[in-house]
Amino acid sequence: MSAPHPIGGLPTEALPQLYLDGVSRAFDGFKAINNLSLVIDKGELRAVIGPNGAGKTTMMDIITGKTRPDTGQVLWEQSVDLTKLDEADTARLGIGRKFQKPTVFESHTVEDNLALALKADRSPWATLFHRTTAAETARIDELLGLIRLGNLRDWMAGSLSHGQKQWLEIGMLLAQDPQLLLIDEPAAGMTDAETMWTADLLKSIAGERSVIVVEHDMEFVRALDCKVTVLHQGSVLAEGRLETVSAMPEVIEVYLGR
Amino acid sequence: MLIDRRLGIFLAGLFVLVVVVPAGNLWLAGQPVPTYLVALIGKYLCYALLAVALDLVWGFCGILSLGHGAFFALGGYAMGMYLMREIGDRGVYANPTLPDFMVFIGWKQLPWYWWGFDHFWFAASMVLLVPGALAFVFGWFTFRSRVAGVYLSIITQAMTYALMLAFFRNEMGFGGNNGLTDFKDVLGYDLGGGGTKVGLMVLSAVALAAGLLLARAITVSRLGKVLVCLRDAESRTRFLGYRVEHYKLFIFTVSAMMAGVAGALYVPQVGIINPSEFSPANSIEIVIWVALGGRGTLVGAALGAILVALAKTLLTGWLPEVWLFALGAMFVLVTIGLPTGVLGALEGGLARTRRAPEPAEREA
Amino acid sequence: MNFARNLFAAAGLATLLAAPSAQADDDTIKVGILHSLSGTMAISETTLKDAMLMLIAEQNAKGGLLGKKLEPVVVDPASNWPLFAEKARELISQDHVAAVFGCWTSVSRKSVLPVFKELDSILFYPVQYEGQESERNVFYTGAAPNQQAIPAVDYLMSKDGGSVKRWVLEGTDYVYPRTTNKILEAYLLSKGVSPDDIMINYTPFGFSDWQTEVSKIKAFGSAGKKTAVVSTVNGDANVPFYKELGNQGVKAEDIPVVAFSVGEEELAGLDPKPLVGHLAAWNYFESIDTPENKAFIDAWHKFTGNDKRVTNDPMEAAYIGFNMWVKAVEKAGTTDPDKVIAALPGTQAPNLTGGMSEMLPNHHITKPVYIGEIQDNGQFDVVWQTKGLIPGEPWSPYLPESKDLVSDWVKLNCGNYDKVKNTCLGATN
């Protein structure tokens, strides 16, 4: 319906991992996403900020096929039309998502949580007759180390602390071995130390994977030290380094201003 | 592991039953176990298998089916049709092909959907296929369109209610309100004979054991874990790339087949199958067995079924005038007093850490 | 633990249920009462349970039977058909009752039949039914179709009945109405009624919204021919049916409704004023003025401590059946089922309408047939009755499949004997 917005600083040589153009979605007349366009490069780390109701969650819903956009196109690696797929498809395609409220499988052990997330055949038959392999165990150990839950592998996930659940969920994301990670407010409810550590973790992930982080916590965003997209009323208000955008009057007006 | 403590104990109990009852009924002097008791136990065991089937979908997958009685009844009808054909020309009208009720409503030849039921193997396969097929078709649409929670429960109820009305209709050719009855024998064995009764009861016990083991095997497999995942956090499971609807469909169909088997074993032991088995109240009672025994524990479900059936048998005989008070009070007290069901209460503290946090919030 | 539970359950069952047989004292004769006291059928069956208790009490007052007291054993099959079979088995093999009085719906009777055959006991069935059945172990003291339906139709076709030309057969969709209507249809056609003057309608159990059905009846009744409705609507659905008839102004003078399952008890739930003149066909009405009936009604009021409690036809059937059983036991000098079954045919017992009913070799009895019109006091006013008593016929001559069948447990020892083939069909017993 509308022409693609000019996007500042897109390195022309890199292939976009994800490409949203003129995407809109309304709920009962309220436009949650309004003519949104966004491009994420392979391996890019991108922070998305914006006030409540700016459409961050809906954007993620659209990318992961949970919500169908009314208009606009969403392309994966310039070929796959994500608007045709549902959550399971996009997940199998290599898009991992972490919810705002950490959701892990509370009645399974930490280990099972990771095991269930591991990249593998997801069909009922496969899972029915599945036997755990040494490779899988090794990968699980590795992840447990990475998210610092090695000593809790047999705990019920339900009994973990909030922060630990955050990490476990990130761990499950990594276990999926996705190309793109969508991460919704990872720092929520973490100590400063944990926050910083999480930021490092994400930066280390970026590079071979693309990462989109939605966050309120400016400290955290600054720590990420990456390109920032400011969403407002369902469309891109500004894009660039945090310093640059946070200097823009309109951004201050809608967001930092308060 | 496949056989945990509670399952082991229960199976042992079943085994004792399988040894003690036939001995006591057929061989021991003075018949300490009366034939009446044999038929009764057999009936209870069928209920138990049905309860296990429901627990599989409700306890582990969060699908509260208020229509499981339908699968039970369909399995029962499939077996009943075989038993009807077994009667042959021994019916009151001595019609070699047509069951009495068809002669009675003036039908001239056997409707196509009765063909083949004179062969046991055919009937036996129908016992699995008919409920399975219904569950598959119903589930295919329902789970794909993401019907969940009470909406799912109520349309399963609508399903069994519609089937009940349909089977009431005499034009359906299933004996209408009277259903199928007056069976003579199964595979040549006289249904009146004590030996046959014992045999059927033992068969029911074996079926229950097999059902429990199968259910247990499913729930401890990774598939079982995925089921718990989608019970507790469905969308998370989707985002991990699991096709939730396929899993639900699988377990729903398996459960329906299990219910069908229970029904098939039930019919020859009670001697009648009729549309009231489809009534929504019956299906609700199944849910109550499971909840009362302990949801999500398989063994608990079986136990619940047996306890309620036992209570009914005793109360209707002891206090025919007021037994409903007792039964009602029992349901109320168990719900409030034993949130983890009878089994949970029995296993005490053990249950609390093992059992899942109540997923009901998410469903409602 | 569960294991313990299990054994307890089994052991518990064994002891609890075997208990009565263990201490079966020999100075009483046990009589089983198998009527639903809860569930959908409790409405009708509870009364019969009370009636049986009264009859047994009276018999004991008279000194019991064979010098022993009668001991009623009441169970509640809870309107659940498989439970009927289970309870029947319990009564016979655990409580060792000498005979069972019970059942109302056809399906409950069908459900217990195999049990009575297998354990060779006696069932007295006190309700009008569709016939097409005659079992060695069952004695049918209610009306067979030829003792209720056919006479009712005859009356309506007569001049006094308004010489009806056009018929609506309205019934609940189950076997009794289906069969009765089949018989009536065949009968009407044989009487030269044209097929398009017959309308047959079925509704589900407990049907409560009769608007469409009743307006259909009115439309059908406005073809310039005298029209009547023959209702085999089942107990529960009758109240809304009659309420709708009353409100839509279907007057008995224009379109009379003759019912086979509406008696004093059902009317007790209704305001009879709009229904005056609608009919019922029974073998007994509370309003029939005979000394026996008066005594029975008084006893009933005294027993229930409620002089509003009405009496009805199935109660009379139970009364006849019980007295026949008593006489047969006295004749046989034992309660041994085989001897009693042999002794019953030919036994006579007074019915409440001044006649003497007899148990026939086909295990049905002779009864008078009365047509009553509803009065504004909720009672029936007899407007027609058969001359003498009609013998019950289980096999209808108007149905092709049963026209050749007869039942005779005395000479032929067969419930379904084919007159043409001269053989006893099937393998009954």
Next chain:
Amino acid sequence: MRFLLRAALVLLALVGGTAAGAADFGALVAALPAGSYSDRAKVVDDLAQSGDPRALAVLNALAADDLKVMPDGTVVIVDDKGAAKAAVDGTDKGTPAADQLDRVKVNNAVRRAVRTAIGVLTLRDPDPAKRLAAAREALRAADPDQIDAVDSALAAETDPAVKALLAEARAAAVLKSDAPAADQLAAIKLLAARGDDAAIAALAPLAGAQNPEIAQAVKSALASIAETQRLWGLAQNVWFGLSLGSVLLLAAVGLAITFGVMGVINMAHGELVMLGAYSTFAVQQVIRLHAPGLFDWSLVIAAPVAFVVAGAVGVAIERGIVRHLYGRPLETLLATWGVSLILQQAVRTIFGPDNREVGNPGWMSGAFTLGQLQITWNRLWILIFALAVFAVLLAVLKRTPIGLQMRAVTQNRAMAANMGIRTGRVDALTFGLGAGIAGLAGVALSQIDNVSPNLGQGYIVDSFMVVVFGGAGNIWGTLAGAFSLGVANKFLEPFAGAVLGKILILVGIILFIQKRPRGLFAVKGRSVEA
């Protein structure tokens, strides 16, 4: 002796009767008790033909079952005080004991004859209402012998409505007579214009008339009537549907609160409805015993009683049981099922297992016609009642502070609690409200259905269907659901039959939920999507 006397009188009467009304009145009256019902009907006709002024009183007495025979064979009219007066000359016969008197029994045939006779005798009645009734009677009777009487009445008639009806009555009679073809054709025309069941009844027999012209006219007349009736039939179905819908709405709207809004799977809902019905019964009993005059008000009195009774039980259930189960809605199914068993058995023990009579007050009995639409008063009032209840409920939820609190608690319990709302109290009240409304439903249902311990069971499944079909948590959805299911059902019933119709509805619901997994009026937006 007495018998002989009677027989003689009968003969006399019958002879006289054939001599159209010339017979001696006394003989006719004396002949009434004798012979078969059809003889009696014949005598009644003759009484009418005799045109004797005293006949009307006798016939009315006969219809009211007040005509009795003294031991000496004299026919007397007994008034409600038991005073007997000779039917012929009104001489006082004192007050004989009831068992001294024989009834002059009537059956339908006699009643019909009496009705017709009274009609003939009241054609010239001063009261236009009576004349209208008489004219309607004449139309129904369509008796050629009445043509003269009707003609004279027509000549004298001033009231247009009565005149029109009389003309049609005459036409109907003419069709039965051997009047010349021209008259008959005119009559056919007149009746075709009337175009209702009565017209069909009069016309149908002539469809096979040997005169082709008449047969043709009748056929086309019948065809045109059929057409008009088909259209009216549609309207009638809509009405039936709305009426059924109103019943469903009443049964379900309480559940829309306890189940839809609070999320309690309240299996005892049906029993709460039943309690309402029994409250109505109890109220009527008291009125019958102590204040019969108030009977027409019984329902108005019963409504609040039923609301309080059911509501109180509801509060008790909530405080005693449901309160312990919030967060475990599925457990409520188990507990409330237990409660429903207990309530059923309790009612069975207290009131007995059989049906209880709940009478229709005068203003809820009978029906009126709107064009050819027949509308029964009780159904109309129930429809109005249902809508009223719904409106009030809506007002309570939307306009009152307690309603606000209810919505607050059901939407976010914790937040509401923080804001100082006593959630426990609100829960109890909400559940009580739902239960009370169920009680009101019971009052209405007692007018059209059994009042028995099973009353509730008949409605529970349908109620859940309605609430879910409409969309749980949205009482507008319940309204829409109830009426759409009702109308759909009534349009299916005529051709599919009651049983199949119901099955189709259920299948329809299942398929519909596939399309809209959250019912007709689903709560949309991100709240649900997330």
